[in-house]
Amino acid sequence: MFSIGKLGRAARVKVPTIRYYEQIGLLPEPDRSAGNQRLYPRTALDRLAFIRHARELGFPLDAIRDLLGLSDHPDQSCAAADAIARAQLDAVRDRIVRLKALEGELERMLDQCASGTISDCRVIEVLGDHANCAHDHDGKDLG
Amino acid sequence: MFSIGKLGRAARVKVPTIRYYEQIGLLPEPDRSAGNQRLYPRTALDRLAFIRHARELGFPLDAIRDLLGLSDHPDQSCAAADAIARAQLDAVRDRIVRLKALEGELERMLDQCASGTISDCRVIEVLGDHANCAHDHDGKDLG
DNA sequence: TCTTGAAGCTATAGCCACTAGAGCAATTAG
DNA sequence: CTAATTGCTCTAGTGGCTATAGCTTCAAGA
Structure with missing residues (x-):
């Protein structure tokens, strides 16, 4: 114990x-x-x-609850467990794609900064005007 | 108005x-x-x-508060804004690295699943035994 | 046996960035 | 004038913990 x-x-x-x-x-x-x-x-x-x-591995607690329930019934098909893991993999891939878009946007923004004053700072300017952006971004990865 | x-x-x-x-x-x-x-x-x-x-672009509200403060003072150096954006870029890159590790782990897990019963399901087994894993993972990207 | 310090207990509040809902008041279109 | 929409405040909930306060219990050393 x-x-x-x-x-x-x-x-x-x-x-x-x-x-x-x-x-x-x-x-x-x-x-x-x-x-x-x-x-x-x-x-x-x-x-x-x-x-x-x-x-x-990034599983939410609700998914873990389901997986624990499955592991208590060893005779059932593992299709359900497979589906949960597959959904998690999809979610992870989705987040990677979105974060890479953000990475590119931030890189572009910083590349253009000439380290002068705020009034001609690209960082501030880009943030204030979406038209400066290469992509759309949807802000779903802001944890 | x-x-x-x-x-x-x-x-x-x-x-x-x-x-x-x-x-x-x-x-x-x-x-x-x-x-x-x-x-x-x-x-x-x-x-x-x-x-x-x-x-x-993933900036936390506290960082945005600082950036707004900077944009109200156009005469100052933009070094501070640059630093905030750079920190954000570092954070994004860090998350990408960790999510890629998770992606690989999940892929490996799913590749090994033969879609049988729970009792020989690799998904459940891998989750139950860290020794099956290729990497360490630290669980800091679970938002 | 006594003591001290670590570890345990409950309960509550806080974190981030919202989102949802209740129950009401104001505005606007037809 | 009426009905639909929009607005208001306030409270509570989301996920997955983490921190704090104030107390009790336990384990090891003298």
Whole structure:
């Protein structure tokens, strides 16, 4: 049995994050010690490591909830898990495309800056006038 | 003079967002009509367009606040504006690198999925065991 | 056994940049 | 004049945590 701190170190997840996952129902409520402290079985480590790894791959917690549900039913088809991962891959690719457009725009803007005064600063000017831009940009990647 | 709705349409910014920008001090409080409705001068459109464009380029509102402050002082050096834009470019490049690593990991995971049952699903397995991974990933791009 | 410090507990608030909704007042088009 | 649209304020919610306050429990050393 692990304390929450040991579990957190083992899975490399911060203690408040574990409590948060419990609060939103991603981790089951564990038993408590006589002094009301959480005591986790070994299986909690697997589940938490799964969550952490999926988070590192950018899956939102809702998708992780689904994946955890699937992993509890080993006999079913993995088509659903595949679909979730594929959606995540699509989302990641989408963000890369948009960020590359932003990168190009910022590069262009900075290339034109002659480091003079604000009044002839291309950075400020470009920001003030969309017509200076090469692309459209839709601002959906501003986390 | 614009109503808030006309201003929003002109700058392509949603009305509640304009009120939010006012609330956090990014836009000055405008005069009101006899019936307490906001009335904006033409200059508000420039300022709002500037904000929207900077947001589309991924600048956080705090950086935009600084840029707006700079654009109000056209005689100063544009070095500060340049630095803000450069920091934003660095941040964008950083996110692209991390997202590409995630993309590769997800691709590998999906390539290995033979579409069988959950019990031999590589997607679930890879998520459960970090040792299957090619890279480290640090989970800092999960917005 | 006592003590001290680390680790645990709950509850609340904050982060970013909005978005949604309730319930009402003002304006505008027909 | 009426009905539709737009506006107003206020509150709460989003995602995924993180931080703080004020308390209790536990583990290790003297």
